[in-house]
Amino acid sequence: MTTPRGRFKGAAGVSMTLAAGALVVVAPTSMPPAAAGPRQFPDLGSYRAVNADDYTTYHSYMTAGVQFATPGGYRCRMSFTHKQNGAHMQCWGSLPGTSFNHVGLDYLGGATTAGAAFSDVDLSQIETVPPGPGVAGGTINPQDYKPLPPHSKVTYTDGPLQTCAVDSAMTACETTDQEFGQQHGFVLSPAGSWTF
DSSP states (O other): OOOOOEEEEOGGGOEEEEETTEEEEEOOSSOOOOOOOTTOOOOGGGSEEOOGGGGOOEEETTEEEEEEEOTTSOEEEEEEETTTTEEEEEEESSOTTSSOSEEEEEEETTTOOSOOEEEOOOHHHHTEEOOBTTBOOEEOOGGGSEEOOTTEEEEEOSSSEEEEEEOSSOEEEEEEETTTTEEEEEEEOTTOOEEO
16 A cells, blocks of 8 residues: 655645655644634624713613714614613614614613614604603604714613723624623624624
């Protein structure tokens, strides 16, 4: 029986030589950095935090939250409804990487196990505060959507921890509930948008 002999090029520039039935592997001294996967959630710790109080412009009956405009031109809101202990996170408008006009998550601690989802909704309903006790209701003022600067994040801590971060073309949002071990959210990007 003859043993094949020769040089082969493996993954990441690793040279391999097959001689006398033994495989000799020679790794290069430096490896190229691994590319981030298409569904890798960004490290939100690397984004500059803004003061959430500057973005707390959403109020309806028993609900308050932060809302902002992204560098990509769409709008987002994170809120918490005290009457039901529910957290709400959503973005809407011309969303990149999808044909839908809305992505959102309604989270109820201890009950929600599904992730965020894309949908098509009547955007005028999102731009309207319903009337209720102590709330007149009406259309939300466009100036209430303060721009969130590129490479920054806003965190809303009423209820489970909710954080959204943006760069010039991407928005990443997540809800983290330490008590129940739940983490859900979404990424909006021209390279592809996805939910979890």
